[in-house]
Amino acid sequence: MAAAKNRVLPGFRLTLGYTILYLSLIVLIPLAAVFWKTCTLSWAQFCRDITSPQALAAYRLSIGAALLAAALNAVFGLLVAWVLVRYRFFGKKLVDALVDLPFALPTAVAGITLATLYSPSGWIGQFFAPLGIKIAYTRLGVLVALTFIGLPFIVRTVQPILEDLDPEIEEAAASLGANRWQVFWRIILPTLTPALLTGFALAFARALGEYGSVVFISSNIPMKTQIVPLLIMTKLEEFDYAGATALAVVMLVFSFVLLLAINVLQWWTNRYNHTSLS
């Protein structure tokens, strides 16, 4: 890294040096251990570990449930953001504040709470049990937990864009004869799309790696209700470190690709935001 030109301020070497040292010690070197451990596996062994039927079922459930949860949040998160920005109702400030709760509430607390609420005798589960719908300890339970933890992402990415939306554009559309639904569908939604996609990707990425809130509400049955982090945990408890590491590498590569996609989306959102403001 090239040194800064004509610096007036001191401390560049000290702070950058410390940043890189601390980053290496805490993040980069330990992360390298994952790839080192994978290298101790033979290629055939690695392939067998990451394509076992149990692993494939776990990928399917993890990705499927995370996508569904992010989609649910995209619809209801947009609705919540809309209601919070556009309407006035009793307790709005409190609702707005509580939207961040899934960020602040420890995942283990969310896990035991959701498992209790959505179990057949729980506050919410009791209404579904007579209909023959079991939520806790099934795949639906996994979906509930992932929806809970992804909730703030969409609301918090869409909300600021919605607040900055210029009402004159909507008025222009209305004066040209568009009805409210057309205005929403053709004017508002396209403007919100980058933010919605960013929120969707963030919620999806978070849901993919989630462990704490799912472990209580999922019965953790292999091939059925076992998500990838639970499978890794199971392998660790069996002292199969190599197998756990192989799966971790798959997840890490997937997360890095997703991180890249999110960065591109965020750049797109910001660009959109700036052009609409100017």
Next chain:
Amino acid sequence: MTPAASPMAQLPSPSGLRPTTEPPLVRRLLIGIALLFLTLFLFLPLASVFVQAFAKGIGFYLKTLSDPMAWSAVKLTLITAGISVPLNCVFGVAAAWAIAKFDFRGKNILLTLIDLPFSISPVISGLIYVLVFGAQGWLGLYENADKPWFPWLANWLNDHDIHIIFAPAGIVLATIFVTFPFVARELIPLMQAQGRTEEEAARVLGASGWQTFWRVTLPNIKWGLLYGVILCNARAMGEFGAVSVVSGHIRGQTNTIPLYVEVLYDEYNFTGAFAMASVLAFLALVTLAIKIWVERKNTALNTATNNHQ
């Protein structure tokens, strides 16, 4: 920005409604659906933590919290947060200073690397420390090597039976990892937005580097810093997945509050689990309250500086 401020909004439309809003019925329906969704996924879970915690009365609640096991979990949680939060705080300030006040190549890569722990599953965050410090990991290989580098260090490690995994040290390390980006992430955009002119002015007027930092930079970033520290602390005290991997669940020794919640829950002591969980839920509510307070301070500060200019 309100619709009423524009002339169009004041014209009566044929239906008697403003053209940029929905009929009252639709409005009420949308509010209703949104609140129902939030009730199922947010309000009921929050309420149920406290209701379940007191299901067997206040006596049982206090008994659970005053149990020696509970105390050792609280103590370990406080120690963990007490070590990891200050360390990440110092790192966050250093990283923000380097990134926001100077230009250098590779800045974007550095930013991405700092965010990395956020995009890694908590289980993997724990796993990497098991691979470094576990018996089958780098540390184990080193201790058992025939001809290790620095033989005195290997001997010392073997003699003192140093454990990091399945011990409090591992819990602290895993917590540092998962809370790594919080402070840096709050401070970097804030300090980038503030620029470097004020610090440069202080330097030109003869202030030393430290004086500039303490008297100019720190007062400017104090609310952002507080916010980052609060978020970092909430996560440090509440982390479950990563800590669960490295803890080994030794009762009274390596249980943090979230791990102790799991122990109680697995023993079918649901009320006890919720009693411990209510402590963490209360902490989450305090975190949210401080967050709102800090945001208000920030908005007030921004409007004040804008008016000043």
